[in-house]
Amino acid sequence: MTSASTNDIEFRSVAKRYGAVTAVSDINLQVPRGAFMALLGPSGCGKTTCLRMIGGFEQPSEGTVFISGEPMNGVAAYRRPVNMVFQHYALFPHLDVEANVSYGLRQMRPRIASSEISRRAQEALEMVRLGGFGKRRIHEMSGGQQQRVALARAIVNKPKVLLLDEPLAALDKKLRTAMQIELQTLQRELGITFVLVTHDQEEALSMSDFVCVMNAGRIVQVGPPQEIYDRPASLFVADFVGKTNRIDATVDGASSLVLANGARFFAPAVNCTKGAATVALRPEAIRLTRNGAASVEALAGTVTHRIFLGSAVEYSVAVDGLGDFLVTADRRTLGDAELVEPGEKVGLAFDPKALHVFPA
Amino acid sequence: MTAATNTKRNLVTAALVAPAAAWLMIFLVLPFIAMLVFAFGERAPEGGYQAAFTFAQFANLPTRAAAFWNTLILAPIGALACLLIAYPVAYYLAVRANPRYRLILVSLVVVPFWTSLLVRTYAWMYILGSRGIPNLLSMIGIEDVRMLNTPGAVLLGIVYGYLPLMIMPIYVSLEKLDRRLLEASADLGAKPVSTFFGVTLPLSLPGVMTGVALVTILLLGEYLIPQLLGGGKVFFIGNALVDLFLQSRNWPFGSAIAVTLVAVVVVILMVAMRIAFRVAGTRQVDLV
Numbered sequence: 001m002t003s004a005s006t007n008d009i010e011f012r013s014v015a016k017r018y019g020a021v022t023a024v025s026d027i028n029l030q031v032p033r034g035a036f037m038a039l040l041g042p043s044g045c046g047k048t049t050c051l052r053m054i055g056g057f058e059q060p061s062e063g064t065v066f067i068s069g070e071p072m073n074g075v076a077a078y079r080r081p082v083n084m085v086f087q088h089y090a091l092f093p094h095l096d097v098e099a100n101v102s103y104g105l106r107q108m109r110p111r112i113a114s115s116e117i118s119r120r121a122q123e124a125l126e127m128v129r130l131g132g133f134g135k136r137r138i139h140e141m142s143g144g145q146q147q148r149v150a151l152a153r154a155i156v157n158k159p160k161v162l163l164l165d166e167p168l169a170a171l172d173k174k175l176r177t178a179m180q181i182e183l184q185t186l187q188r189e190l191g192i193t194f195v196l197v198t199h200d201q202e203e204a205l206s207m208s209d210f211v212c213v214m215n216a217g218r219i220v221q222v223g224p225p226q227e228i229y230d231r232p233a234s235l236f237v238a239d240f241v242g243k244t245n246r247i248d249a250t251v252d253g254a255s256s257l258v259l260a261n262g263a264r265f266f267a268p269a270v271n272c273t274k275g276a277a278t279v280a281l282r283p284e285a286i287r288l289t290r291n292g293a294a295s296v297e298a299l300a301g302t303v304t305h306r307i308f309l310g311s312a313v314e315y316s317v318a319v320d321g322l323g324d325f326l327v328t329a330d331r332r333t334l335g336d337a338e339l340v341e342p343g344e345k346v347g348l349a350f351d352p353k354a355l356h357v358f359p360a
Numbered sequence: 361m362t363a364a365t366n367t368k369r370n371l372v373t374a375a376l377v378a379p380a381a382a383w384l385m386i387f388l389v390l391p392f393i394a395m396l397v398f399a400f401g402e403r404a405p406e407g408g409y410q411a412a413f414t415f416a417q418f419a420n421l422p423t424r425a426a427a428f429w430n431t432l433i434l435a436p437i438g439a440l441a442c443l444l445i446a447y448p449v450a451y452y453l454a455v456r457a458n459p460r461y462r463l464i465l466v467s468l469v470v471v472p473f474w475t476s477l478l479v480r481t482y483a484w485m486y487i488l489g490s491r492g493i494p495n496l497l498s499m500i501g502i503e504d505v506r507m508l509n510t511p512g513a514v515l516l517g518i519v520y521g522y523l524p525l526m527i528m529p530i531y532v533s534l535e536k537l538d539r540r541l542l543e544a545s546a547d548l549g550a551k552p553v554s555t556f557f558g559v560t561l562p563l564s565l566p567g568v569m570t571g572v573a574l575v576t577i578l579l580l581g582e583y584l585i586p587q588l589l590g591g592g593k594v595f596f597i598g599n600a601l602v603d604l605f606l607q608s609r610n611w612p613f614g615s616a617i618a619v620t621l622v623a624v625v626v627v628i629l630m631v632a633m634r635i636a637f638r639v640a641g642t643r644q645v646d647l648v
Contacts, residue, residue, distance in 0.1 A: 084547045104548035
């Protein structure tokens with residue numbers, strides 16, 4: 001790629017090892033300019049290592065990280081056109097809010113006039129709705145406010161890429177939801193590339209344009225949130241992103257699937273070789289039917305638990321020979337069906353296209 | 361909370377504080393009062409103290425101006441020299457050293473304390489004396505170098521003796537410095553030097569202040585090092601006091617000098633604290 005790249009971040013065959021331990025390997029990833037990319041995975045999957053390699057706090061053992069088309073091998077953190085919102089904010093305790101925010105501006109060469117520095121710092125503080133808090137000390141700010149100071153301190157420098165390391169992990173649920181919306185708005189307004197690290201799949205799905213799912217130091221799937229959710233590339237993704245039912249099965253023909261209890265399905269999306277397989281089925285893809293009005297594509301079971309969530313209801317259904325199924329019923333589309341009582345016998349109907357088949 | 365539990369709580373507090381309070385009362389406050397009384401008295405003809413009320417002792421202070429001068433100049437310079445040498449050492453130990461060997465390296469700092477300062481200062485006396493370094497220098501043709509009994513020798517002894525006391529508090533404050541703040545500073549575009557002066561140094565100032573105060577205060581009462589390495593030519597107030605109390609048995613004059621030293625130290629400390637607070641921009645005292 002020689003011309004001005006349309007990617008703000010690119011990983012090319014990147015690996016990072018600490019002694020004998022491989023943190024990440026075989027990382028190939030492109031983040032288009034202006035996109036919101038989430039690196040999602042369980043703790044220890046290497047997502048933070050990747051973020052730190054963009055920031056310049058770690059150097060790859062192999063391969064190259066590009067920022068705006070420029071190779072970053074050996075480039076120190078302070079020379080990179082990126083800024084980071086650290087996990088626990090890492091605000092300077094000896095400086096007040098405004099001095100924290102203007103810290104980056106004061107490092108710029110050629111120097112910026114101090115009146116200009118304070119004007120831009122004010123502007124950034126207002127952008128995160130903290131105007132008038134400039135003279136406060138850091139320990140006088142609440143967790144949510146500190147979060148926003150950290151955000152202002154990063155965006156005030158107008159970086160090409162903003163890195164966010166689990167920025168919402170320390171906030172309570174309500175505040176987290178509010179900040180998710182705020183982050184999205186901010187990203188659209190600023191038009192800069194965001195790379196977010198999170199282990200919270202909901203956060204990744206709700207905020208980003210692209211999700212990169214990682215596991216055990218490797219990328220397992222990259223795509224828009226909807227694609228990740230609807231067409232998981234592996235059982236791991238199906239399991240990690242959203243809730244899923246796992247069913248043991250055998251593939252015995254081109255589109256023929258036999259579940260562990262003997263039920264046979266014609267599944268058009270089967271594209272794995274014959275043999276043992278695991279089937280993933282989303283809880284909301286299942287519809288409960290009553291009075292044994294069993295269609296062909298249905299399983300029979302008994303409701304064991306009901307969890308009322310307000311807008312939806314979750315049922316745990318014991319299916320003979322297949323174990324417990326989780327079924328989510330949206331109350332609006334439930335139609336006439338009233339809440340099903342635990343103990344009731346029900347049928348589980350679903351579109352076979354919703355079955356995702358993976359080799360066991 | 362009932363009155364009974366309150367009383368009990370107060371009794372427990374009193375019991376906990378009592379030993380230390382009694383100790384300070386008997387060994388600090390009472391002797392200090394005695395010293396104040398002595399300072400306004402007269403020397404008995406056979407030596408010691410004789411009741412009187414006179415300012416004669418204080419009027420006599422200028423005769424010991426050299427001791428005051430040496431102490432008030434060499435103590436801060438010594439503390440400063442300790443600081444300049446101790447900071448890089450503490451920085452290395454806390455930030456750069458391999459964590460696996462850190463504990464060993466830190467304990468090496470205090471190893472000199474296993475031998476008496478007296479013995480170690482004697483060793484310096486030999487090294488700086490005519491059979492030591494000056495002797496080696498004369499072998500290569502540099503004659504008549506005098507090292508012992510100079511202010512430089514006293515300063516060297518001070519730095520040598522007090523360095524660990526300066527390293528430790530600075531090490532502690534650097535050791536608990538959050539590394540992520542250094543990363544944040546670099547992330548915001550600060551070069552390593554700017555990060556040091558913008559983040560590391562300000563956040564280790566409490567340790568620096570503790571170290572400087574500790575060493576300076578101890579140095580103001582120093583006796584041994586000027587005695588051995590200053591050889592009566594570079595003497596501190598401590599040496600003057602020993603002379604007055606043990607040789608000429610002039611307790612009132614000795615007391616007057618001691619009281620004056622305490623007064624000077626209190627004034628210096630108050631000014632220093634005020635400056636430190638202004639620099640730190642807070643009224644919060646945070647030792648190490």
